[in-house]
Amino acid sequence: xxxxxxxxxxxxxxxxxxxxxxxxxxxxxxxxxxxxxxxxxxxxxxxxxxxxxxxxxxxxxxxxxxxxxxxxxxxxxxxxxxxxxxxxxxxxxxxxxxxxxxxxxxxxxxxxxxxxxxxxxxxxxxxxxxxxxxxxxxxxxxxxxxxxxxxxxxxxxxxxxxxxxxxxxxxxxxxxxxxxxxxxxxxxxxxxxxxxxxxxxxxxxxxxxxxxxxxxxxxxxxxxxxxxxxxxxxxxxxxxxxxxx
Amino acid sequence: xxxxxxxxxxxxxxxxxxxxxxxxxxxxxxxxxxxxxxxxxxxxxxxxxxxxxxxxxxxxxxxxxxxxxxxxxxxxxxxxxxxxxxxxxxxxxxxxxxxxxxxxxxxxxxxxxxxxxxxxxxxxxxxxxxxxxxxxxxxxxxxxxxxxxxxxxxxxxxxxxxxxxxxxxxxxxxxxxxxxxxxxxxxxxxxxxxxxxxxxxxxxxxxxxxxxxxxxxxxxxxxxxxxxxxxxxxxxxxxxxxxxxxxxxxxxxxxxxxxxxxxxxxxxxxxxxxxxxxxxxxxxxxxxxxxxxxxxxxxxxxxxxxxxx
Ligand SMILES: Cc1cc2nc3c(=O)[nH]c(=O)nc-3n(C[C@H](O)[C@H](O)[C@H](O)COP(=O)(O)OP(=O)(O)OC[C@H]3O[C@@H](n4cnc5c(N)ncnc54)[C@H](O)[C@@H]3O)c2cc1C
Numbered sequence: 001x002x003x004x005x006x007x008x009x010x011x012x013x014x015x016x017x018x019x020x021x022x023x024x025x026x027x028x029x030x031x032x033x034x035x036x037x038x039x040x041x042x043x044x045x046x047x048x049x050x051x052x053x054x055x056x057x058x059x060x061x062x063x064x065x066x067x068x069x070x071x072x073x074x075x076x077x078x079x080x081x082x083x084x085x086x087x088x089x090x091x092x093x094x095x096x097x098x099x100x101x102x103x104x105x106x107x108x109x110x111x112x113x114x115x116x117x118x119x120x121x122x123x124x125x126x127x128x129x130x131x132x133x134x135x136x137x138x139x140x141x142x143x144x145x146x147x148x149x150x151x152x153x154x155x156x157x158x159x160x161x162x163x164x165x166x167x168x169x170x171x172x173x174x175x176x177x178x179x180x181x182x183x184x185x186x187x188x189x190x191x192x193x194x195x196x197x198x199x200x201x202x203x204x205x206x207x208x209x210x211x212x213x214x215x216x217x218x219x220x221x222x223x224x225x226x227x228x229x230x231x232x233x234x235x236x237x238x239x240x241x242x243x244x245x
Numbered sequence: 246x247x248x249x250x251x252x253x254x255x256x257x258x259x260x261x262x263x264x265x266x267x268x269x270x271x272x273x274x275x276x277x278x279x280x281x282x283x284x285x286x287x288x289x290x291x292x293x294x295x296x297x298x299x300x301x302x303x304x305x306x307x308x309x310x311x312x313x314x315x316x317x318x319x320x321x322x323x324x325x326x327x328x329x330x331x332x333x334x335x336x337x338x339x340x341x342x343x344x345x346x347x348x349x350x351x352x353x354x355x356x357x358x359x360x361x362x363x364x365x366x367x368x369x370x371x372x373x374x375x376x377x378x379x380x381x382x383x384x385x386x387x388x389x390x391x392x393x394x395x396x397x398x399x400x401x402x403x404x405x406x407x408x409x410x411x412x413x414x415x416x417x418x419x420x421x422x423x424x425x426x427x428x429x430x431x432x433x434x435x436x437x438x439x440x441x442x443x444x445x446x447x448x449x450x451x452x453x454x455x456x457x458x459x460x461x462x463x464x465x466x467x468x469x470x471x472x473x474x475x476x477x478x479x480x481x482x483x484x485x486x487x488x489x490x491x492x493x494x495x496x497x498x499x500x501x502x503x504x505x506x507x508x509x510x511x512x513x514x515x516x517x518x519x520x521x522x523x524x525x526x527x528x529x530x531x532x533x534x535x536x537x538x539x540x541x542x543x544x545x546x547x548x549x550x551x552x553x554x
Pocket of ligand 1: 014036440441442443444466467468469470482483484485486487488498499500501502503504505506509519520521522525537538539540
């Protein structure tokens, strides 16, 4: 019975507009969803379970508001849902310490997560917890196969490679050709009733702290042209004004 | 001042030009910059030792650097890297390495840095819809986006030492899958021309390829193009669930400019948009916008550019 974990995070819907109030981002009126790459992580975790047997536990770190993404994962088919109760800012080392102790205690053998979260875009959590645990990791996989020896497809050098990974390992997931399953009515009903397992944690100190958040500097207004013939003028500007060609 | 250590970025067996940009970033954060070069053949390091600002070059030589293995590389590089602030490139592989190196040293990692001021680091967050500035106390590992900082000029003579590094590899390559196309990849290109659903069919991407050949550019695509046409592989996709690129010039053809596409390319130095719809959102981000069909605009662009080269 393989114990599989999948890490999920709630982030603003990628369609949402980001507004700043004071010197930080104001998310109060933004719709929160599961980070897009985490959906591929859930899919890979469920496939892993289906081919070798075992359980899938979805884990998130956050306040009570973060439980929706756990319910979403439950609706698609994960077995257990766990929220590590911590609503304060965590730098990468603090977050990874919390997650890696939880994973070590839980006796998991393989951990899936998205290749990066759509809010920070950092992609540090997967490889970071693998290092904390002393495990192997492969990032940005586009496919996985857990029948027989566990292999993944990931970018390597100039192309892709089929890579055999010795478990325990952390696998971070890119989109590739992975089609994610959608929840069915039964799943949604089960998710509604499902109990979230809430765990307390000790919050380590962070050495990186956020000073400010702001909108990106506005681009100067561009030059607009009508008609295909103007492409020759644009080509000239790329040479004479932008000095690119 | 803090020691700084740059992890050289390698590409096809030689040191990538962004490494000199990392040296510039290092000089903003501390002094006595050491460059660590993970390689299988120590001669690759020659090109970096004469870069201004580099005091020491540590050539970490090992067979394990032939193919990336996260845990093996992190332990091997850690073992030869002095204490200090570590600076790597924000390429997908080096971000992964940066995260492991930081965790190994129990420090934090700050990814995708695009500005450094008074020791504070700024990175895009929310797919580039906002910028975040952080401060760090003590050492950290940071990754720096390509094509943002000026390259440190020539004019140094660093002391070079070669160390045999070792680490345990936890993965094994079973099969290499060559890239379907021999074309330049969007993540490596200084100029990118991308097509969207507005191209009408995958065959029409040949018009983009022609211009790409003229400019030495890569061809990219929107997700709608990748999802609609099997012939356009995901490796070409730019955006939220594709690649993040930062070229000098990005030409978007028949792409509406959805927020998830912008997420991957909005920081390009110059953006040209060709779209038949004057209200397409892409025009709000374009330095040069052409309201026309690609059928009208691309032949003119092609012949004007050819005449200039
Ligand atoms: C979670 C999530 C992640 C996503 N990730 C990505 C991503 O990574 N990358 C990405 O690109 N998208 C992504 N998307 C999709 C994104 O929202 C858009 O659907 C997509 O970018 C649209 O692609 P497009 O501009 O090619 O197509 P459309 O929006 O259909 O635009 C086609 C454009 O072509 C123009 N056009 C039509 N005919 C011509 C002609 N003959 N000549 C000139 N112009 C013409 C039209 O005016 C139109 O503006 C994501 C969406 C979600 C929800």
